Amino acid sequence: MDNIVLLFICMFIGVAFQFVKAFPKNMHISLNQFVIYVSLPALGLYYIPKIEISTALLYPLGIAWLGFGLSFLFFYSLGKYYGWSKKLTGCLIITAGLGNTSFVGFPVIEALYGSNGLETAIIVDQPGSFVVMATLGIIVATLFSRETLSAKAMVLKIAFFPPFIAFSIALVMNFITLDFPVLLQNVFQRIGDTVTPIALVAVGLQLKIERRSKHWKFLGLGLFFKLLITPLFFYILYLKIFKASGVMIDVSIMEAAMAPMITGVILASSYGLKPKLGSMMIGIGIPLSFLTLAFWYLILNTV
Template identity: 45%
Template sequence: MANFILIFTCFLLGIFFRRYKFFPANTPQVLNRFVIYISLPALTLSQIHRLDLAGNILIPVSMSWILYALGVGFFYTLGKYMQIPKKSLGTLMLTGSLGNTSFVGFPLLEALFGVGAISVGILVDQPGTFLVAGTLGVATAAYFSGANVSAKQILRKVFSFPPFLALLFAFVLRLIPFHDSAYGVLDRLGSTLVPLSLLSVGMQLHFHPEKIKANFKYLCWGLGFKLFLAPLFFVALYVGIFHQRGEVVLITLVESAMAPMITAGILATEYDLDVELSNLMLGIGIPLSLITVPVWSWVLDSVRFI
């Protein structure tokens, strides 16, 4: 319960600070930079060093790639049927197919399963969601904007991202035993991720009733897919078809139900897609997921799927 109180407190404080301008306008960018350069790399080094690789790591790594392919196919078909404008369609593919598996995902995983679940979340996020966003996501955004992006530019983005470099470094360091003091320092730095990331998210959210009304149909399809249809698909795939069980599967399923990825919104903005729709997918999807994700976790546990 304390972890959920922390999540909602930090989230609401972020909204409060933005509304009353307690901090400079660029505060979310500063907080994001701290999380990306310090909190998340420290957490990655600590958790990957403790990770038991005897389990099935293919499931958490593969989920984001399958989700993106599923989302692109779903929204492409929907776009043909509903005649969705090109830029809006590209925005739905990005925000509806990429999950917020770190900034919102890690705090929720810690609240639902404990800090140890973050090691599985890192496998979902770094070789999964982040790599998808940095490669297929960039290519999708460029295609729907009409821009040209080279493979060299994509690789530069991927291999200059500190948490991804920390992930590669963490696997190498598994060969070296860590002293307790090293874990202590990394854990303290990593513990800043939850409050800072949720403060940042709260400070970036905007709600405009008129814009919501104008985009209501697209929002229903985008968030309906991301928060409900996608996790339902993975329950059918991993549990129903492949008969997988265990905590790793449960954590992966919960990660599949996360809100749209903030980076997906950034890509939509950078490539001049439907920025208004992108902001609404994030602004409504993130707070909504703070309710729907725990519900998914409770349902999966209650019906004994895992």
């Protein structure tokens, strides 16, 4: 519960900083860079070596990988049909395609399903959402921004993306069943803990809800896709088509219903993909998601 309270307090602090002249107008850019270059790599180095790999992980892993693919097909098709700008299409693909599977997901799942559910949530988040953001996310961000890179340049950009480097190192350590010394693990965990407060302050600094904003209809479409269409897709796929069941499946579907990913919004913003819309996706999506999560929890427990 304290993590959820932290979300709103940090976002409020960011909004309040908009009115403090002592803070630079572009302070959110520096905060975003700190999250991407320091906090996220530390998070990966802490969690990934501890994950137990098995075929049962395909269900929670599918939430992030298939979910992002679904988002790409959905918004790319609409963007082509309606003639949206590349920045708008890219923003919606990333922000609606990546879920807040850790900062909102972890406390919610732990409260509803206990430690067993949390183990599944970590699988959805670390080798799932985290890696999709560091690979497919950066590819989409590059393709839909003003940058024009060759295939080689894009591969190099991903290879030298700090979260991806950290993931690669941590994955190798997982394969050889080796973890960092306890001292370093504690350091990584503490640095990783800075993701939530710093990222949300950065989001709050950019959050401006304007009644006449042209983003409202796109915001509604993005949140409708993320909070309702995405979990419905996995509900049908996992429960009705694959006939799967159990806590792992329920937790996976609940994670699919989470609000947009904070660091996904930061990634889109750092590439200039409609940062105001991205901030609204989080600012409105997080509180709204508590209502839709209650709906999906009720559905899953009446099956």
